Amino acid sequence: MDPIQSPTQQPPPEVFVTQPKPNYLKTILFSILLIITVGLISYLIFQNQKLQKQVINPSVSPTIQVPSPTSQSVSPTPKTVSSISIPPDETAGWKVYKNERFGFQLKYPVNYEVSNKNPNGESTYIMPIGFNKMDEQERGFSSFININVLTSDSNSTPETFVSSAKGPGFDDKRDIKTITIDGKPAIQFMSNNTQLGSGDETNTVIATNQKKELIIISISAQGNSDPYLFPNQILSTFKFTSEN
Known part of the structure; x- marks a missing residue:
């Protein structure tokens, strides 16, 4: 009598899971946006400090007045000061x-x-x-x-x-x-x-x-x-x- 042979078990079929591909485009865009934001903030801080220095220490450019021939020959007109007469106190010394x-x-x-x-x-x-x-x-x-x-x-x-x-x-x-x-x-x-x-x-x-x-x-x-x-x-x- 032939011995009973157990059925041969076949290995389960292999399942292949597709790995998502990395999105390099998003990473690049985010990096660019971050760089622009940091640069803009740095620029604003620099401009603010520069403006504060100008307010505290304003730069004064020297001005040189060159007298014209007309101004040299004409003497300034004296201002007329009107005198106010105050009546004397006639009761002083009374x-x-x-x-x-x-x-x-x-x-x-x-x-x-x-x-x-x-x-x-x-x-x-x-x-x-x-x-x-x-x-x-x-x-x-x-x-x-x-x-x-x-x-x-x-x-x-x-x-x-x-x-x-x-x-x-x-x-x-x-x-x-x-x-x-x-x-x-x-x-x-x-x-x-x-x-x-x-x-x-x-x-x-x-x-x-x-x-x-x-x-x-x-x-x-x-x-x-x-x-x-x-x-x-x-x-x-x-x-x-x-x-x-």
Whole structure:
């Protein structure tokens, strides 16, 4: 009996797997793009540094001016400077009257003197030196200053006082206006000269700092074509000296 032979096993068929070919084109393109990018970045950095150096240290090219024959023969025209005339302070060197009680002061001319000064500072005359020895004609051409301080009630102001005051110097008041003296409002008006009986005088009413008193400054303008010239010079020097 023949032995049983096992079937012969044949080897499995070989399977060939195709390997992908390397894509050299992509590698080349990527390398070129990378080189361009790096080069562009380097160029921008270089230009930025160069620009910064130019800003910090700008190059200045020397300029040489060659005078033309015309410029050599023509002399420069001098500029005309307009002069500004400042009026002198006509009150410089004047005497100073101080009222310590009511806390104010003003200036008056050097040829004037304080006369008939009230000890309480409520009434003061400032007159030309030797006024009492002048004849009537000389007095008619002389100006003087009369300062009176009146105690006012709580409701009295320069406006209400001037509008309600009666008597010599107030009955014929005219040209009433509001002015400013040392930063404070005051009332000014014109009236007849009650002291000498002729001419005009300027009356100015201003309240003290505490508004407890009214200061009345009467200034005559004898012999002056402008009745406000001398009074305004005096009033321009008025100052409060204390918070009385």
